[in-house]
Structures are given as structure tokens and as C-alpha cells.
Amino acid sequence: MLHEIISAGFGGQGVLLVGQTLAYAGMLEGKEVSWYPSYGPEMRGGTANCTTVISTGPIGSPVVSNPTALVAMNQPSLEKFLPTVKPGGVVVYDQSLVSSNPALLRSDVKMIGVEAQQIAARLGNSKVANIILLGALVKAAEPVSLTAVQEALKMVLPVRRHNLLPLNYAALARGAEIVA
Amino acid sequence: MSAGRERLVAGYPESLTEQAFHYCPGCTHGIAHRLVAEALDALGLRERTIGVASVGCSVFAYNYFNCDMQQAAHGRAPAVATGIKRVLPDAVVFTYQGDGDLASIGTAEIVHAAARGENITVIFINNTNYGMTGGQMAPTTLIGQKTTTTPLGRVAENNGYPIRMAEMLATLDGPAYIARVSLHNAQAVVQAGRSIKKAFQAQLERAGFSMVEVLSTCPTNWGMTPVKALEHLEKVVAEYYRVGVLVDRTKEVAG
Amino acid sequence: MERRLMKGNEAIGEAAIAAGCRYFFGYPITPQNELPEYMARRLPEVGGVYLQAESEVSAINMVYGAAGAGARVMTSSSSPGISLKQEGLSYIAGAELPCVVVNMVRGGPGLGGIQPAQSDYFQATKGGGHGDYHLLVLAPASVQELVNLVREAFDLADKYRNPVMILGDGVLGQMMEPVTIADPVPVASLPAKPWATTGAQDRPANLINSLYIDPLELSAHNAKLIAKYERMAREELRFERYCADDAEILLVAYGITARICRTVVDLGRQAGLKLGLFRPISLFPFPYAPLADLIAEVGVNKVICVEMSAGQLVEDVRLAVEGRVPTVLYGYPGGVVPLPAEILSRIKGEGGANGVRRS
Numbered sequence A: 001m002l003h004e005i006i007s008a009g010f011g012g013q014g015v016l017l018v019g020q021t022l023a024y025a026g027m028l029e030g031k032e033v034s035w036y037p038s039y040g041p042e043m044r045g046g047t048a049n050c051t052t053v054i055s056t057g058p059i060g061s062p063v064v065s066n067p068t069a070l071v072a073m074n075q076p077s078l079e080k081f082l083p084t085v086k087p088g089g090v091v092v093y094d095q096s097l098v099s100s101n102p103a104l105l106r107s108d109v110k111m112i113g114v115e116a117q118q119i120a121a122r123l124g125n126s127k128v129a130n131i132i133l134l135g136a137l138v139k140a141a142e143p144v145s146l147t148a149v150q151e152a153l154k155m156v157l158p159v160r161r162h163n164l165l166p167l168n169y170a171a172l173a174r175g176a177e178i179v180a
Numbered sequence B: 001m002s003a004g005r006e007r008l009v010a011g012y013p014e015s016l017t018e019q020a021f022h023y024c025p026g027c028t029h030g031i032a033h034r035l036v037a038e039a040l041d042a043l044g045l046r047e048r049t050i051g052v053a054s055v056g057c058s059v060f061a062y063n064y065f066n067c068d069m070q071q072a073a074h075g076r077a078p079a080v081a082t083g084i085k086r087v088l089p090d091a092v093v094f095t096y097q098g099d100g101d102l103a104s105i106g107t108a109e110i111v112h113a114a115a116r117g118e119n120i121t122v123i124f125i126n127n128t129n130y131g132m133t134g135g136q137m138a139p140t141t142l143i144g145q146k147t148t149t150t151p152l153g154r155v156a157e158n159n160g161y162p163i164r165m166a167e168m169l170a171t172l173d174g175p176a177y178i179a180r181v182s183l184h185n186a187q188a189v190v191q192a193g194r195s196i197k198k199a200f201q202a203q204l205e206r207a208g209f210s211m212v213e214v215l216s217t218c219p220t221n222w223g224m225t226p227v228k229a230l231e232h233l234e235k236v237v238a239e240y241y242r243v244g245v246l247v248d249r250t251k252e253v254a255g
Numbered sequence C: 001m002e003r004r005l006m007k008g009n010e011a012i013g014e015a016a017i018a019a020g021c022r023y024f025f026g027y028p029i030t031p032q033n034e035l036p037e038y039m040a041r042r043l044p045e046v047g048g049v050y051l052q053a054e055s056e057v058s059a060i061n062m063v064y065g066a067a068g069a070g071a072r073v074m075t076s077s078s079s080p081g082i083s084l085k086q087e088g089l090s091y092i093a094g095a096e097l098p099c100v101v102v103n104m105v106r107g108g109p110g111l112g113g114i115q116p117a118q119s120d121y122f123q124a125t126k127g128g129g130h131g132d133y134h135l136l137v138l139a140p141a142s143v144q145e146l147v148n149l150v151r152e153a154f155d156l157a158d159k160y161r162n163p164v165m166i167l168g169d170g171v172l173g174q175m176m177e178p179v180t181i182a183d184p185v186p187v188a189s190l191p192a193k194p195w196a197t198t199g200a201q202d203r204p205a206n207l208i209n210s211l212y213i214d215p216l217e218l219s220a221h222n223a224k225l226i227a228k229y230e231r232m233a234r235e236e237l238r239f240e241r242y243c244a245d246d247a248e249i250l251l252v253a254y255g256i257t258a259r260i261c262r263t264v265v266d267l268g269r270q271a272g273l274k275l276g277l278f279r280p281i282s283l284f285p286f287p288y289a290p291l292a293d294l295i296a297e298v299g300v301n302k303v304i305c306v307e308m309s310a311g312q313l314v315e316d317v318r319l320a321v322e323g324r325v326p327t328v329l330y331g332y333p334g335g336v337v338p339l340p341a342e343i344l345s346r347i348k349g350e351g352g353a354n355g356v357r358r359s
């Protein structure tokens, strides 16, 4: 089993956290994991991305040419990474931030558009849009279990933010529900 | 002992080895060494002292000081001393640096050691030129002074102005004790010895950074006899670089 | 033992502390800032000292002083800062002081960039500063190996009284992987250093020095250093072979590039290509003989050296191969991290060239 997941969007949207949570969850399940973020000036207001690899065997390259899954939180990220996704892969994207340009769709991958911003607003905190997308991804691509992700969130969120865990769990569940 | 007719007025400091100095005849580096050694002896510090030799005529200082020594790269002695002091806070750590070493290539190191209030003692020998490499201009070279790289004398338009390091460092909050002394005559030497001892006492009090700038002669490169060089030191050099205590934040004064 | 997900840079810090390192002298530069920041947080908790120096020049000289005073001490930087440390490293090697220096390499020359590179290979392995000397250079390829080699680096530094460099890159420093860190060594149990300058109480004075003004003395000192490097070449060769036993095409790569090449080997084998990988872990001493033996022993008919630089590692590879089989360079300088598919298509002859990046 080898999952290679790219998570991309604007800096500040929490795309790095999506990848880190997946990495923690994989580790908790006893798998091999690696997480590699983009770094540098592009992160200040620009686009950020990270690559998470989850595998039952030793991990070779922590950077990947053709991811098995993509979480895209903005249009430039979808444009950049969609063409690289492996046929049969999973693409979860924030519909409200991506204009539904038909050229941006592929029929050989599973495309899942989520109104993450709106759902997050309804949950009372637009910051959890990333966790909604994470829920959808985990349900659709199953790199790790939802329970492991819940545990991982406890490790990713600093202890002083643990009052936000119920909100994050709700966001995770809403994301998962969207994927039939 | 008091009954004896002979009285020892000046012994050989325990903190000096018996190795003969390699300095030129009449050079005051030797006197400065002796003053440092006497201060270490007087305070009983030899066995807990680590000295840092720099690059310049005093590069072989490690052959003369009878204590643990490290030899540092040109200008870096304050950084090396910082490393030692952070590992051994109870040890006494000093650097012995020339004016090319401290005021030119090592400016960053000395300024920041002083600004940090690094609890070390710096003996700064200002002889207004680069002695070891043959008498080139130093940052401390006086306007008009001839050196091998200012053959017509230092000209401000071309070479800028001399740096008064003691005054410059005295603007910082880190130093506990900064003084300038001169070695031009016996009285001045006695005063210099007191200041050097005081600087080590500041370190023992953990008061912070201490430095004594020692105005020194370089008869060889100044092209003077030793006696003439001492006169020049008093009349010309010490005119521009005024002796005195620039900073004293030690307990004795505060209390 | 507990598995923790850690960033490479932070894992180095924890591994160093576990190895008994209590002193760290740093200066900010991307992409290694997480290490000094971690040390600034952690060292005071274990009774150690973190100090931000005024420059890399000062930081390495603080390391000189601290190492001379007998402590386990570390500094880190990235390429431009490592250039500034070369003076100090030469003095440290000359004065035979043990310490560990980390270089998280970024693209150059000059200010270059901040993305991962391997273009400091020559500087790291061939001396770097002035004079006849070498650092012992270790190149990990995963965060766990980073942790293990940092621990070993301190022991090797003490064993040889020589500076040891951990040569990483931006990827290794920034990436997170699960690690287990071995139990800390009690500082009190570390081997004594009777040569250190700690105060000449009840013993003759000690001296830390690299100056030998008499050429005969200096050449004797050089001979002693050379003997040390020869001993390293006998005792400290480290390397890994992957799918090499029946390889027809042998990739040679170190550090993160070797990880990428591991995936290339897997992909290539799925496509019917008999690829193998030789990964030097000690870059100085370089495993010349193990590489030469491998080529002689297995029917390798081509060697491909893959590096994130414009042809540095390849020189040592060619010294090992001695012209027995064609050796080509896949060089990716400038902060470009080659992706596995890109390398594989080049092996298949589908394009790609040195120094040219994908769009």
C-alpha cells in the first residue's frame, strides 16, 4: 500500500496541517510516513504545498512525480497538480475557491468538489475548511482510518487549542459524509 | 624573613614560564605579559585561568603564560574566549590581542563580546601598527604616522581616522570595566598593573566584560630607539588616546 | 522506544542532546533555522547553553573555544554560512578539536537560493578551508538516519579528535518522518579529555593550537593528520547497496537524492530495467573500494551518478570506477529536486539533460 498525497493552497489555509495530520495518523497506524513541505518566500501569502507519503513498506522518495491523491484549496494549485495525479487517483478540491472550469476536470480520476468554505462557515469557523476537505479525502482515498485522523489531530493541534477538537471532529465528519 | 638583609622586591611570576620572550629589544609586550602574570598571581588564579592568544607579535603568548592556553585565529579571540567561558563559567578567561587583531579584522567579535557583557577579560595592546607583519597601518595608526602602507603618513581623506576602541566600547551597556593605560614610565606601568588586576577582579565578581587598552611601543617599526619610543608613547600617542577609566560598573564602585 | 514524528532539523537537535551535546552556537539562515530555534528552547532545559553569535565566523570560533574546553559542541548553517565557517574549521582541524557541524545545503554559488541542493560536496569532502585537512563527512538519507548519524558523529569526533560534518540538504531538514531517539548518554559518562584547557591544576598547562612555525614540526603534524585520515578510510567506510546484486545499470547517489533514486530503481524494475543503487553514507572517507568491488563483482555495464549539483560527486565515482564502465552524470543544480519519473525517463533515453530543469 502506497499513498502519495499532495495538499496545496494559499499560505494560511492550513494545507500543511492537512498533510501533517495524515502523516501522524499513518504513524499511529504503524505505517511508514514522510511529510515534506514547500518552504521559502512563496509561503508568505503565496501558495504552499506539502507531500505526504504513507506506506506499509520503506519509503523511497519523499517527493513525488505522480501523487495518488490531491487536496487543492485554490485554483492555481488545482491547475498545477491536477495533471500530475495518477489515473484512478482521488482529487478533493474546494469548490467555492475554484471556478468550475471544464478544462480543470479529468474523467480518469475521482473528482470531489466540496463547498468547504460554506460548510465551515455554517459550522461557525471558516478556518476548518481544510479539515472538511481532509475528511472527504480520507473517506474517498482511505490512506488512513478516520479514527486515526481524530487521534492525530490531538497531536497536531497544540494543547492550548484542544478546546477546538470537537469543532474539528465535526468538520471531519461533515467532509466524510459528502463522499457517498 | 624580616630579619634578613636582602629583601625580594620583584620575583619571577608563577604565571609566566621561564621561556625567554622573543620580542624586540625595548618592546613593551614583555611588560604587559608580566603585568598580566602578576595580576593572576596576586589573585591566585593561575590554576583556573585559560588564556587566548591572538595573531600578531604576541601569537606565541602561549609559550610565556604558565596557564592553559588556546591559540585563536586572527581577530577571533573574543569568540573563542566566549566558547570557553560558556563551558567553564567558573574559570577565568582572558584574551591578549593587538590592535590589528582587535580593532580591524576582529571588530565584530570584540563589539559583540562587549555588548553581550561576556564575562571575560581582554588585554588590548595598542601599538598603533601591525607589528608582526612589518609595520603596516592599523586602524589605530595616528594621522600623519608613517607606516609601510602609509609611506607618506596616514591621510584621513584616504585612510580615514584612527579608532578609539575603549571609547567606542564604552558606549555599550555590556562592559563592566574599561580602562586605558600606558607603559611609558614606571609610574604608568604601576597604574597599568592596577587596572589589569581590577579587570580580572571584575570578572571574578561576574560583573561582565572587562578590557584594558594598553598603549604600547613598537620601537622596531616606529624606527625609534626604545627610549625614544617611550617618549613618543607619552608625548604623542597618549595625547590622542587619553588614559583613564572609561567604564566602571564593578561592585566596589557601585557599593 | 517511542516513535515521534519530527522535522529533520529538530530531530538533529534532540539527537545531539541525547549524545551529550550541551553547547550550540548558531546564526540564522534558511533552510536550517528550526535547528538553532529548537536548541534555543531545549538546551536551557538540560542545563546547556544556546548562543546566537554575531556571524558564522564567530559561531565556529565559539565552537573552537568550547571544544577546546572539553565540551561536546555543535553548530549548524547552510551553504553561505558554511563558507564563512571555513576559516574556523581549518583551525579546528589543525588544532584537532572534536565538534559536529551541520550543513543543510542550499543552491549556490553566492547567495544562490534557499531550495535543496548538494553543491557543497567539494567544499565538505576535500577540505573546504586552507591547508591539508579533511572533515569526516556523513550524509544521511532519512530523518531516522540523521538521528543515528548525529549520535555517531559525536563519538567519531571524539575518537579522531576531528570535526565531523553532517551533510544534509533542504529536504532532509524540512521533512518530517517518524524517529526513535536512543536513550541519552549521561554527560558525566562521556570519555575524559585530558588534553582540554580546563585550568592547569595539578598538571602541566595544556595548549590548544594549530601553529607550528618550524616546517619540520608542521610536516610532522601534517603526517599525524594524514595517518588519522588513513585510519578513517580503514575503519569508517559507510555505504548501502540496494538491488545491486544483479544490477546492469548502477545508480550512485547520496542523501535525499539516493532516496529518490531508490524509487527510480523500484519503478525501473517494474518496467523491466535491471537498476541498482549504491549509496555512499560516509562521503569522506569515500567508499571507493566497495564501489569498485561492486562493479567488478556484478555485471554492471553503466554507472549513472545522480546529484543535485553540476558534477561533484561524479568525480569521486569516476575515481572508483577507473574507466572500467561508462560513467555518466545526471546533475540537477540550482535547488531543483529531481522527481523519480524524470530520472527514469532519462535512463530510458526519453530526454532530460544536466542543468536543465523541468518546467
Ligand SMILES: Cc1ncc(C[n+]2csc(CCOP(=O)(O)OP(=O)(O)O)c2C)c(N)n1
Residues within 6 Å of the ligand: B055, B056, B057, B058, B074, B097, B098, B099, B100, B101, B102, B125, B127, B129, B130, B131, B132, B133, B138
Ligand atoms: C586572516 C589573516 N589575515 C592576515 C594575517 C596576517 N597577520 C598576522 S599578524 C597581523 C597583524 C597583527 O597586528 P596587531 O594585531 O596590531 O599585533 P602586533 O603584531 O602589532 O602586536 C596580520 C595582519 C593572518 N594571520 N590571518
Ligand code: SF4
Residues within 6 Å of the ligand: B022, B023, B024, B026, B027, B028, B029, B057, B127, B131, B132, B217, B218, B219, B220, B221
Ligand atoms: S615588531 Fe614591534 S610589537 Fe612586535 S615585537 Fe617588535 S617591537 Fe614589539
